[in-house]
Amino acid sequence: MDFSAFQKRIAKFKKPVCRCMYVSPDGVGCKNPPIKSHSLQKSGALKQIAESGHVLSIQPNFTPQKVDWDFRKIGHSQASTFPGYCKKHDSELFADVEDSYKTFDDRTVALLTLRSISREYFTKLAQIRMWTEDAAQAGFKKSLGENSYEQLIDNAKAAGRELAKAKSIVDKALSDNDFSKIRHVVAFHKEPLPFTFTGAFNPEYTMQEEPILPSADEEWGSIFAFCGNIGDSFVTLLSTVTTIGQGECSKFLDSISGEYSKDRNFWLNLGIEYVENSFFRPSWVAEQSEIKKLLMIEKFRVENSLNGQRAPNCLIDLEIFD
Numbered sequence: 001m002d003f004s005a006f007q008k009r010i011a012k013f014k015k016p017v018c019r020c021m022y023v024s025p026d027g028v029g030c031k032n033p034p035i036k037s038h039s040l041q042k043s044g045a046l047k048q049i050a051e052s053g054h055v056l057s058i059q060p061n062f063t064p065q066k067v068d069w070d071f072r073k074i075g076h077s078q079a080s081t082f083p084g085y086c087k088k089h090d091s092e093l094f095a096d097v098e099d100s101y102k103t104f105d106d107r108t109v110a111l112l113t114l115r116s117i118s119r120e121y122f123t124k125l126a127q128i129r130m131w132t133e134d135a136a137q138a139g140f141k142k143s144l145g146e147n148s149y150e151q152l153i154d155n156a157k158a159a160g161r162e163l164a165k166a167k168s169i170v171d172k173a174l175s176d177n178d179f180s181k182i183r184h185v186v187a188f189h190k191e192p193l194p195f196t197f198t199g200a201f202n203p204e205y206t207m208q209e210e211p212i213l214p215s216a217d218e219e220w221g222s223i224f225a226f227c228g229n230i231g232d233s234f235v236t237l238l239s240t241v242t243t244i245g246q247g248e249c250s251k252f253l254d255s256i257s258g259e260y261s262k263d264r265n266f267w268l269n270l271g272i273e274y275v276e277n278s279f280f281r282p283s284w285v286a287e288q289s290e291i292k293k294l295l296m297i298e299k300f301r302v303e304n305s306l307n308g309q310r311a312p313n314c315l316i317d318l319e320i321f322d
């Protein structure tokens with residue numbers, strides 16, 4: 001595919017796939033068009049790491065000859081946006097984790113989880129739209145083979161259904177003020193972390209390398225991740241909806257014992273390996289040796305290249321912090 005075709009496809013990827021994702025407690029969806037919602041708070045997590053209005057993310061640059069991956073500058077107001085909620089709901093729904101934030105409680109966890117789910121759900125729907133458009137479909141069928149292509153689409157649709165289910169459970173938890181179906185592990189860090197991320201992933205192993213991969217016809221369940229500051233706290237949070245999947249994601253949360261929960265290398269590895277929606281403080285990246293920068297880029301590239309398989313575990317193989 002040439003570069004202009006790729007750019008057209010990416011531009012299409014960023015277009016809304018649905019109306020505002022807000023659903024009222026009586027089940028009525030909002031009909032307003034979505035704006036660019038922030039999956040990380042513009043005034044919180046992103047601002048904390050921004051310098052001169054910019055943050056860095058690891059991105060590919062396509063040239064006719066090759067793809068170059070590197071840390072690239074992005075305006076902090078553009079970073080991590082997706083067309084998820086209308087103007088009214090983007091500000092009202094998430095007020096308690098933005099300007100009206102008071103204290104970290106179960107509601108905070110639910111709102112940060114909802115934001116991760118919403119972004120992931122948008123990404124999944126946009127992927128399905130992109131993969132099933134005529135030209136792309138032909139290309140994918142040719143490169144993957146018809147059966148693998150059908151499998152790819154089926155898997156993406158199954159993941160989309162699961163995320164929709166997770167979203168409705170978290171929506172209900174927020175309207176009922178009953179957070180019993182959301183489990184989480186949170187760590188409060190003494191110092192600010194020089195990176196921030198939010199996203200979702202399906203763990204295949206616990207941190208003790210016990211396999212927790214469900215079979216293809218079972219629900220997988222997801223872990224939702226947030227790393228960044230909220231109010232005056234520097235927080236890393238993983239959460240899951242316990243009624244989806246076979247409870248395997250809870251095993252992953254259980255496996256993150258105290259030894260990992262405050263380890264900055266663990267969170268950096270997790271952010272790079274599992275969460276593509278990760279951003280870095282420019283001066284912190286600049287301070288790193290060339291080899292450390294290359295190792296971070298390489299880990300990100302391997303994990304995020306289209307045909308790359310997920311590594312079997314969140315290995316803490318990058319030791320960037322002493």
Ligand SMILES: [Zn+2]
Binds near residue numbers: 030086
């Ligand atoms: Zn709305």
